[in-house]
Amino acid sequence: MAKFPYFYRTVPSELHICAAIVKLLKHFGWTWVGIIAFDDENSIRAVQILREGIEQSGGCIEFIETLHQSRSLRVQETDIFDTFSTYSTKVIILYCNKDYREIIRHTTIWEAPGKVWIITEEWGFFFPSYSVDRKNTLAFAVAKKTIPSFHKFVREANPAMFPNDSYVQMWWEDLCNNQCPKSIQRSCSSDETLFYFSQCDSINSGDSYNIYNAVYGLANALHDMVTSVSGNKTLWSAESERFLDFLPWKLHHYLKNLHFKNILGEEIFFDENGDLAIGYDIINIVILPDGTRIKEIVGSYNPYAPPDQEFAIYEEAIMWESTFNETPPEFRCSPSCPPGFRKLTREGKSVCCYDCIPCPEGEVSSQTDIDTCTKCPEDQWPNQKRDACIPKVISFLTYEEPLGITLTFVCIFLILINTVILGIFIHYKDTPIVKANNRDLSYILLISLMFCFLCSLVFIGHPDNMTCILRQTAFGISFSIALSSILAKTTTVVMAFHATKPGSKLRKWMGSRISISVVLFCSLIQTVLCLVWLFTAPPFPYLNMKSEIGTILTECNEGSIHAFYCVLGYMGFLAGISFIVAFLARNLPDRFNEAKYITFSMLVFCSVWISFIPTYLSTKGKYVVAVEIFAILASSAGLLGCIFFPKCYIILLRPERNSRKFI
Known part of the structure; x- marks a missing residue:
């Protein structure tokens, strides 16, 4: 900065060229590249910028080969070819300035097959000829412009007009050597040579446009500086001529604020770094087997355009080698990980070299090349491909599904049977067999069993606050009344046999009021337990998202699990006492001893609920509810069948046994 405090240029900046290359790589998804560059200061700086840009955009550099001007280029070529076989990358960035383009032209590094070359604009048009079809080179060039009257100027700049200027003669002779036939390369003034000016790269290249803009x-800066001092836009005064002595530091102000339209109508100005605000073309250079060279503009890069418009590429215009399996080809160290997978970097390798593994259970990846999968929300679950979260299936036992329909049908059927038996007992209430088995307790037991059947229907359907409260409390109280009635009937049978003994004091305890009091007392205890449960921690609807994969189980949370176990424990206590008492009274002498049937009914009841416990604990989802409904129906049906079917059999089919004498 001290040596060159003022810096302006109309040639490409390394920063913009590198940014354009990074944009190109990112567009095609080429994340695995190699770089070849010379060891000059500009190339080294550009390679560093390229490295940072490629790595920031998610790419990786497999190798950086540096060509040293001081060493034999042939030896270095051999070294590079020897190492090429060990490299897997197919994209090679060749960065060097025009000082080295003649050296590169005569190297054989281009002969490496199956490579895509990305080169900088400064030497992009100086390609050697090939004996094979080459369609895999992309070059950046300052936008080529046709400058009006420039061909006329070139024709008038005949070297004969400048006999003492050897540089003009050399420039003229080399002007179209790459394009003009050999027969006219030295015929500088011939009309045939002038014809090739219209096709000449040197005349129509971006370099000519850069020089034009620079001049x-x-x-314009000089004009602005002089006219601002003299105040005269057409004439130079002596004062303005003296002002030119201060040109080095005065001119900087006018160059910095330079802004004009050139002859093509383009806005010309320098940015804050002293670079001319111009864009670049992306050229696809194709060399056919016959040596014909085709250059097609396939994209552009303008760093001064809005962010969404600075880069453009026309893929359909690019010619690729036929050996590529796909167009555009994909060059990566590892294949792209599709949605539903994540990258797992290989140990000791670059981050661009990885394996694709499926997302773990409960996680998804919706984009390609994701490093980590994301968890789905609690109410969602990955789809089969694990590339999107989908709502979980809400599951509960419904009346529409076959299982719900079957259980509902069985429940209604048992209720009808229960109702028929109750009707029979009411109709034959004065017969000996009904009276002998304490008809009041029989009515209470039949009605409580009917409620047991009905409460199973509350378990079917979508749970809400009311159904969750009714499920366990109605079930607990209904069964407690039924078990209390059975306990009262069993106790009555025992007391009845002992009361017949002479001098027994149990006679005064015989009667329906004592039996009903037992039922009320035992049922009241269960009712109190249920009320305490409801007032402390009642059951509530609960969305269980963890029991089953991909399913939201809509179920009832018991609230207080201790209260729930107390209700079940009390029912078990009543069932156990009833079973013990009935079992002890099963052999009492009588032609019709109800204790035998109660014993068998309680055996069925206890067997159902004991087998229910492991089944309940091993079942998930709506089948837990189905198991509980089945246990309610089976145990209630066991009580109904074992206690009342024998009586109905005698009442309806063996009426001769329904007599006081027989009983």
Whole structure:
């Protein structure tokens, strides 16, 4: 900065060229590249910028080969070819300035097959000829412009007009050597040579446009500086001529604020770094087997355009080698991980070299090349491909599904049977067999069993606050009344046999009021337990998202699990006492001893609920509810069948046994 405090240029900046290359790599998804560059200061700086840009955009550099001007280029070529076989990358960035383009032209590094070359604009048009079809080179070039009257100027700049200028003669002779036939390369003034000017790269290249803008930019700055001092826009005064002595530091102000339209109508100005605000073309250079060279503009890069418009590429215009399996080809160290997978970097390798593994259970990846999968929300679950979260299936036992229909049908059927038996007992209430088995307790037991059947229907359907409260409390109280009635009937049978003994004091305890009091007392205890449960921690609807994969179980949470176990424990206590008492009274002498049937009914009841416990604990989802409904129906049906079917059999089919004498 001290040596060159003022810096302006109309040639490409390394920063913009590198940014354009990174944009190109990112567009095609080429994340695995190699770089070849010379060891000059500009190339080294550009390679560093390229490295940072590629790595920031998610790419990786497999190798950086540096060509040293001081060493034999042939030896270095051999070294590079030897190492090429060990490299897997197919994209090679060749960065060097025009000082080395003649050296590169005569190397054989281009002969490496199956490579895509990305080169900088400064030497992009100086390609050697090939004996094979080459369609895999992309070059950046300053936008080529046709400058009006420039061909006329070139024709008038005949070297014969400048006999003492050896540089003009050399420039003229080399001007179209790459394009003109050999027969006219030295015929500088011939009409045939002038014909090739219209096709000449040197005349129509971006370099000519850069020089044109540089000359006119400097001219406009000088013009602005002189006219601002003299106040005369057409004439130079002596004062303005003396002002030129201060040109080195005065001109900087006018160059910095330079802004004009050139002859093509383009806005010309320098940015804050002293770079001319121009864009670049992306050229697809194709060399056919016959040596014909085709250059097609396939994209553009303008760092001064809005962010969404600075880069453009026209893939359909690019010619690729036929050996590529796909167009555009995909060059990566590892294949792209599709949605539903994540990257797992290989140990000791670059981050671009990885394996694709499926997302773990409960996680998804919706984009390609994801490093980590994301968890789905609690109410969602991955789809089969694990590339999107989908709502979980809400599951509960419904009346529409076959299982719900079957259980509902069985429940209604048992209720009808229960109702028929109750009707029979009411109709034959004065017969000996009904009276002998304590008809009041029989009515209470039949009605409580009917409620047991009905409460199973509350378990079917979508749980809400009311159904969750009714499920366990109605079930607990209904069964407690039924078991209390059975306990009262069993106790009555025992007391009845002992009361017949002479001098027994149990006679005064015989009667329906004592039996009903037992039922009320035992049922009241269960009712109190249920009320305490409801007032402390009642059951509530609960969305269980963890029991089953991909399913939301809509179920009832018991609230207080201790209260729930107390209700079940009390029912078990009543069932156990009833079973013990009935079992002890099963052999009492009588032609019709109800204790035998109660014993068998309680055996069925206890067997159902004991087998229910492991089944309940091993079942998930709506089948837990189905198991509980089945246990309610089976145990209630066992009580109904074992206690009342024998009586109905005698009442309806063996009426001769329904007599006081027989009983």
